Amino acid sequence: MKGSSESVEKFLRALFSRKIVVFCGAVVILFIITAFFAPYIAPYDPDYADFAAFLEGPSKTHLLGTDSYGRDVLSRIVYGTRVSLIIGVLAVIIACVIGTFFGMVAGYFGGIVDDIITRLTEAVRAIPQVVLAMALTAVFGSGIRNLAVILGISSMAGYIRMMRGQVLSIKESDYVMAAKLQGNSNFQIMFRHILPNSISPIIVMMTQQVGSTILSEAGLSFLGLGISAPTASWGSMVSEGRVFLLQNPVFALTPGICVAVLVICLNMFGDGIRDALDPRLRGEL
Amino acid sequence: MEHLLELKNIQTEFKTDGKRVRAVDGVSMYLDEGEIIGIVGESGSGKSVTMMSMLQLISSPGRVTGGEVYLKGEQENVLNYGSDSEEIRRIRGGKISMIFQEPMTSLNPVLTIGYQIQENIMEHLNLSKEEARKQTIEMLKMVNIPDAEQRFHYYPQQFSGGMRQRIMIAMAMSSHPTILVADEATTALDVTTQSQLLEMIRDIAKKTGTAVIIVTHNLGIVARFAERIYVMYSGGVMEMAHAEDLFSHPEHPYTRALLRAIPRLDDPKERVLIPIEGLPPNPAERPEYCPFYDRCEYRMDKCKKEIKPDLKEIRKDHFAACLLTEEEKKQKKREIDEKEVKKAPLRKAYKENCLEVSNIKKYFPIYKGIMRKKVGEVKAIEDITFFLKKGETLGIVGESGCGKTTVARCLMRVYEPESGTILFKGREITHLKDRELKKIRPKIAMIFQDPFSSLDPRQTAESIVGESLKLNGAVKTKEEYHTKVDELFRLVGLDPSLKGRVPHEFSGGQRQRIGIARALSSNPDIIICDEPISALDVSIQAQIINLLEELQAKLGISYLFIAHDLAVVKHISDRILVMYLGRIMEIAECDELYNNTLHPYTKALLSAVPVADPVVEAGRKRVPIRGEVPSLTKRPIGCPFQDRCEHAKEKCREAVPPLRDTGGGHFVACFLYE
Numbered sequence: 003m004k005g006s007s008e009s010v011e012k013f014l015r016a017l018f019s020r021k022i023v024v025f026c027g028a029v030v031i032l033f034i035i036t037a038f039f040a041p042y043i044a045p046y047d048p049d050y051a052d053f054a055a056f057l058e059g060p061s062k063t064h065l066l067g068t069d070s071y072g073r074d075v076l077s078r079i080v081y082g083t084r085v086s087l088i089i090g091v092l093a094v095i096i097a098c099v100i101g102t103f104f105g106m107v108a109g110y111f112g113g114i115v116d117d118i119i120t121r122l123t124e125a126v127r128a129i130p131q132v133v134l135a136m137a138l139t140a141v142f143g144s145g146i147r148n149l150a151v152i153l154g155i156s157s158m159a160g161y162i163r164m165m166r167g168q169v170l171s172i173k174e175s176d177y178v179m180a181a182k183l184q185g186n187s188n189f190q191i192m193f194r195h196i197l198p199n200s201i202s203p204i205i206v207m208m209t210q211q212v213g214s215t216i217l218s219e220a221g222l223s224f225l226g227l228g229i230s231a232p233t234a235s236w237g238s239m240v241s242e243g244r245v246f247l248l249q250n251p252v253f254a255l256t257p258g259i260c261v262a263v264l265v266i267c268l269n270m271f272g273d274g275i276r277d278a279l280d281p282r283l284r285g286e287l
Numbered sequence: 288m289e290h291l292l293e294l295k296n297i298q299t300e301f302k303t304d305g306k307r308v309r310a311v312d313g314v315s316m317y318l319d320e321g322e323i324i325g326i327v328g329e330s331g332s333g334k335s336v337t338m339m340s341m342l343q344l345i346s347s348p349g350r351v352t353g354g355e356v357y358l359k360g361e362q363e364n365v366l367n368y369g370s371d372s373e374e375i376r377r378i379r380g381g382k383i384s385m386i387f388q389e390p391m392t393s394l395n396p397v398l399t400i401g402y403q404i405q406e407n408i409m410e411h412l413n414l415s416k417e418e419a420r421k422q423t424i425e426m427l428k429m430v431n432i433p434d435a436e437q438r439f440h441y442y443p444q445q446f447s448g449g450m451r452q453r454i455m456i457a458m459a460m461s462s463h464p465t466i467l468v469a470d471e472a473t474t475a476l477d478v479t480t481q482s483q484l485l486e487m488i489r490d491i492a493k494k495t496g497t498a499v500i501i502v503t504h505n506l507g508i509v510a511r512f513a514e515r516i517y518v519m520y521s522g523g524v525m526e527m528a529h530a531e532d533l534f535s536h537p538e539h540p541y542t543r544a545l546l547r548a549i550p551r552l553d554d555p556k557e558r559v560l561i562p563i564e565g566l567p568p569n570p571a572e573r574p575e576y577c578p579f580y581d582r583c584e585y586r587m588d589k590c591k592k593e594i595k596p597d598l599k600e601i602r603k604d605h606f607a608a609c610l611l612t613e614e615e616k617k618q619k620k621r622e623i624d625e626k627e628v629k630k631a632p633l634r635k636a637y638k639e640n641c642l643e644v645s646n647i648k649k650y651f652p653i654y655k656g657i658m659r660k661k662v663g664e665v666k667a668i669e670d671i672t673f674f675l676k677k678g679e680t681l682g683i684v685g686e687s688g689c690g691k692t693t694v695a696r697c698l699m700r701v702y703e704p705e706s707g708t709i710l711f712k713g714r715e716i717t718h719l720k721d722r723e724l725k726k727i728r729p730k731i732a733m734i735f736q737d738p739f740s741s742l743d744p745r746q747t748a749e750s751i752v753g754e755s756l757k758l759n760g761a762v763k764t765k766e767e768y769h770t771k772v773d774e775l776f777r778l779v780g781l782d783p784s785l786k787g788r789v790p791h792e793f794s795g796g797q798r799q800r801i802g803i804a805r806a807l808s809s810n811p812d813i814i815i816c817d818e819p820i821s822a823l824d825v826s827i828q829a830q831i832i833n834l835l836e837e838l839q840a841k842l843g844i845s846y847l848f849i850a851h852d853l854a855v856v857k858h859i860s861d862r863i864l865v866m867y868l869g870r871i872m873e874i875a876e877c878d879e880l881y882n883n884t885l886h887p888y889t890k891a892l893l894s895a896v897p898v899a900d901p902v903v904e905a906g907r908k909r910v911p912i913r914g915e916v917p918s919l920t921k922r923p924i925g926c927p928f929q930d931r932c933e934h935a936k937e938k939c940r941e942a943v944p945p946l947r948d949t950g951g952g953h954f955v956a957c958f959l960y961e
Contacts, residue, residue: 176741180805183699184755185728198745 016278023274026267033264037084044077048234057250067252069242075253078234079260085235086264089150090216094208096154101161102197102204108162109169110192120166123159131156131218132225139227149228153215164207168200202279209272213265220261236261289359290317291498292341292383292466297354299333299340308571310336310349312522315598318466320359323492323499325513325530327506329824331567333522334502338468342379343370358382359465381411384459386452388471393455394443401427401439404458411462426457429491449480449915456484460491467492470502477686478851479912482895485512504825506549507854507897510534511904518542521567521578524598528605530901538607538616540585548829550858552898556878558858559630562829566794577610582826585611585619632840636861637677640710641812641845642698645672647707647717649693653920665919667693668869671707672946675813680839680846682860682877684853684892686916690869691849695815698847699731700724712812729759729809736818738798742790748801749786752776755809775804780834796827803834807842815847820855832859853896857881862952865889868927869919871946875953885955888928926958934959 018024036043045065052072059067066075108119126134138152172178173196181195222228223237230238236257243254299311311333318324328334340351343366356365358378368374379385387393395403401423408419420439427435430453443451452472459467469488473481485501489512492499501513509516509530516533518526518541526539537543547561565582568574576591577583583590590610598606601613611619648671650664668690675681683691696702698709700716709717716727735741742751753772755761762768773783779800790798799819806814816835820828836859839846850856856863863880865873865888873886884890891912898904914931917923923930929939938958946956 176735176737177743179701180733180735180741180802181743181754182701183728183731183733184805184809185725185758186754190758195743195746199743 013278017274020274020277023271026270026274029263029267030271033083033267034087036080037087040080040084044074044080046074046077048073048077048081049232050074057246057253059250060252066256067250069239069250069253070246075239075256078239079236079257081234082236082239082257083260083264085146085229085233086216086219086261088146089153089219090212092147092150093153093157093215093219094211096151097158097211098161098204098208100154101158102165102201104158105162105165106169106192106196106200109166110173110188110196116166119162123162126156127159132221135218135222136225136227139222144228144230146229146233149219149222153218157211157215157218160207160211161204164203165200168203169196172196172199206272206276206279209275210269213268213272216268217261217265290357291320291322291359292318293355293357294337294341295355295357297337297340297356298352299336299345300350300352302348302350303571306571309522309573310570311340312573312595313597314354314519314522314524316517316524316527318498318500320465321493321496321498323489323501323512323514325501325503325509325516326519327503327509327516328519329504329567329826331521331570332519334519335470337519338385338470338500338502341365342383342385343368343375344379377411380407380459380464381462382464383466383468384462384464385468385470386455386459386472388474391448391451394451396443399440399442400446400454401441404454404461407458408461422461423457426461427454429460430454430457430487432457447915447918449476449484452476452480452484453487456488456491460495460497463495464497466498466500468500468502471504472501473508474503474505477916478853478895479686479891480915481508482511482897483912488512505897506545506825506899507551510899510901511897518545521573522570523578523595524606524608525579526605526607527598532605534900535902536605538601538605539579539609540583540611540616541579542607544582544584545826546899549825549899550829550832550854551900552854552857552881552893552896553900553903554854554858560829560832560858562833563826564830566796567824567826577608584623585609585616587611587615587619632837634836634840635678635843637679637843639677640674641677641679641712642675642847643708643710644674644698645708647671647694647697647704647709649690649697649702649704663920666869666922667919668697670946671697671871673864673871673874675845675847677812677845678839678843679862680848680860682856682863683847683849683866684851684856684863685866686851686892688868688916688919689866691866692817693869694866695733695817695847695849698813699733699815700727729755730812732806732809732811732814734799734802734806734814734816734819737822738795738802739790739822741802742798744790747787747789748776748781748793751790751801752786752804752808755805759809761809771808775808778807778838779804780830794827795823796830799823799831800834803831803838807838811844813845813847815849817849818851819848821850821852828855835859853893854898865892868916868922870927870943871954871956872928873953873955873957874946875955876951879951879953883953885949885953885960886928886957887932887934887959891931926956 050073052068054072055068056070056072057068058064064074069075104119108116134156135152142148142152178191178195181191219228220237223235224241226241228237229235239257240254247254294314294316297311297314298309301308301310314333314337326334339345341356345351351366354366358365365378394400404423404426405419408414408422409416414422424435424439427438432438432450432453446454473484485508488499501509503509513530515529517524518539520541525541526533533542537546544563548563550560563582568578575594577595580586580590593610596608596610598608600606648669649667651667652661653663653665654660655662671694683694685691697704700719704717708715711727719727749772752775753768756768756771762771772786776783776786781797781800793801820831823831832855838844848856848859857877860877862874862876864871865886867888873880873889880889884893890910894910912931925941926939926944929935936958944956944958946954948954949960
């Protein structure tokens with residue numbers, strides 16, 4: 003967006019003016035770096051099982067101890083970050099792209115197109131997300147890619163509804179009428195005029211959804227429906243460690259803490275972005 | 288003599304973006320018992336904020352930083368009371384009542400109107416419930432609400448906008464206030480309703496001895512209703528005088544410039560509007576010197592050297608805040624008068640018709656229930672027949688709901704009319720499909736009312752203006768595109784170097800210029816202007832009107848000028864079409880329509896528009912009009928105007944009068960002229 007560098011600057015200034023948002027952003031970035039450089043950060047191969055040293059407590063050789071197969075917990079957490087973030091981001095992108103498109107089409111064309119899309123969305127929403135994800139995993143099987151697609155599809159409904167609402171109000175505005183009178187085609191109007199003007203709540207929703215998707219992934223993995231062994235995932239680690247909570251509490255607790263910290267920080271950061279984008283909350287009016 | 292209300296040096300600040308903005312900067316005014324005063328000013332001049340400051344209604348991030356308010360009967364400065372104290376609440380709504388602009392939002396929708404008024408009476412007058420109820424009904428009768436006893440139990444949404452504003456007045460008057468503040472109370476209403484309401488406020492005020500403060504941007508309203516007028520600009524009072532004196536001998540250069548910039552209903556056709564150049568200063572960066580300096584034609588070097596002048600008495604009861612002496616002003620006035628006034632641009636009249644519309648109708652279906660069954664139709668427009676010559680301006684006037692916009696949308700083929708024909712340059716376009724329309728679309732352009740919502744906030748000015756050039760393949764190369772865009776910018780008086788900016792970085796007037804440039808970009812034959820200036824401040828309106836006239840002279844475009852402001856329409860149009868409830872009432876040339884008005888509705892409409900001159904106002908004949916514009920679904924049988932017309936006969940209630948030529952192109956739809 004040329005010419006709006008001033009508003010971008012305003013947005014950034016508003017975003018960074020709150021300490022808690024900056025802190026949460028920093029934590030999120032730390033997790034991203036961890037995920038990216040996992041092979042360099044992790045002290046051991048996450049899948050290497052040292053049967054001589056299972057369920058050990060924290061020590062100099064194993065900072066967070068080892069699990070029931072003698073694998074290094076810290077390394078597994080580091081690699082688990084990767085899984086969580088990839089699934090979180092990928093699922094949100096899938097949901098956002100498809101959801102935004104269908105929401106826009108439904109809102110813009112209205113009538114029967116709208117009826118079909120909204121009814122289908124409502125049908126999907128009526129099924130609890132976990133149940134839906136379970137059903138889809140049963141059909142498509144697990145694995146990082148499948149899990150991302152499944153979580154994406156099951157959270158798409160929110161984007162469709164939000165985008166549809168946005169479009170319904172924007173398509174009545176004078177500038178859309180003006181664009182029509184200039185001879186723009188429907189798709190030109192949708193992508194050139196409506197999409198750029200309705201995207202900011204979607205962006206906010208995306209940042210907030212990454213957190214909840216990570217949580218869903220952890221939940222599914224905990225239930226044994228997500229990432230299958232031996233790939234390290236926070237959810238499955240909690241599930242495995244739960245049995246040995248008395249012998250080695252660090253094993254189950256640390257991945258749980260990681261999920262909590264990352265999700266909280268992502269949500270706070272998402273709230274920060276929302277507040278910074280909204281001039282009313284920024285105290286400008 | 289002690290005044291009823293006196294404000295002294297009120298200062299109010301708002302904090303935005305860390306900057307302190309002085310919205311009201313040292314305003315002093317007074318009000319005597321039973322007097323009606325007017326406060327006029329453009330948006331942002333601080334008129335409403337002054338009133339809110341007086342009642343301590345300013346909330347964070349705003350703050351009243353200084354000043355005194357004395358009200359008769361109060362021992363001390365009212366501003367010393369806490370903003371939530373017992374004392375100030377007794378004054379608010381008790382001694383001083385206020386009516387706001389939006390009748391839609393100022394009544395609580397979940398309580399009956401009777402209950403709301405009754406509660407107000409019980410609170411302020413300490414009456415029993417039964418007595419309060421009686422008074423409420425009396426109040427409703429006073430504001431001419433029919434069947435007051437039954438309407439007591441109605442909810443606000445069961446009333447029309449005008450009725451709701453009457454209820455607001457009843458509520459405001461119910462506590463027997465000594466002062467009534469009407470803050471743009473009639474701005475959102477139709478002209479006929481507006482004049483009915485203001486006349487009613489005046490009558491009630493005179494009967495009860497209540498003093499009234501009318502806050503408005505409309506000079507005509509204060510000329511008609513106010514006895515004494517304060518002119519505000521950029522947070523300060525520029526001039527104060529009695530109404531007649533102010534309009535006949537304006538002293539402050541701002542007032543003088545303003546009166547030269549606004550069109551009046553009684554203007555001769557050749558009148559040229561002289562716009563005030565520039566923009567009001569941004570209140571955050573207002574200079575220390577006179578705030579009007581940068582736009583003032585009378586400015587002298589000394590104005591910039593000294594701080595903002597205070598009000599001083601020029602002659603008895605006439606104050607102005609200007610540093611210039613009488614002699615200096617006379618001298619400057621002579622210079623200004625000698626300066627050549629740009630003549631009204633000469634427009635060529637063509638013979639051929641650009642647009643011919645005959646008998647078009649547009650009905651909108653009403654659906655009900657879950658099955659969305661069609662239960663009826665709203666007959667938005669019926670039997671619309673008119674023509675538009677090349678290079679001509681046809682004004683369309685009418686109150687809200689009369690179908691002006693529907694007609695415009697049918698012509699642009701956003702809607703497809705149910706029947707009738709539209710001929711554009713001899714070609715039938717009534718039922719063309721989208722693909723064929725694409726070729727016609729660029730030839731009929733549009734300028735919108737709201738310069739804020741009609742420009743895509745994410746596009747740069749350049750791509751807004753240039754979009755249609757690209758879409759319609761009007762330019763071949765990049766260089767050609769850029770030269771063409773620059774040319775369009777210059778044509779509407781904008782600096783092409785601003786083209787990389789986005790709409791919110793422009794002022795309202797500049798945005799409207801971008802809208803005009805966009806309309807011109809496809810080289811159209813007709814531009815439909817839908818209320819193009821009603822969202823702009825008075826001092827900017829003249830600039831846009833003049834620009835439109837110049838462009839027409841230069842390019843020979845036809846305009847269809849839709850507006851509710853009759854004075855503006857009369858100024859810019861060659862012919863005027865008057866609509867009421869979806870039908871044409873009268874079509875005539877401008878002067879003919881004004882001097883030889885035929886239709887009773889047009890007469891009432893013209894009479895309702897106030898003229899910014901108290902002397903002329905006093906001499907004008909009033910044509911009273913009863914009731915309000917009914918909703919389209921309740922259109923009376925026969926002539927749509929029959930239930931409000933004093934000449935209505937049996938025949939009018941049975942048949943719809945046809946549009947007849949009475950000679951000289953003066954068409955009227957009324958049985959009186961058969």
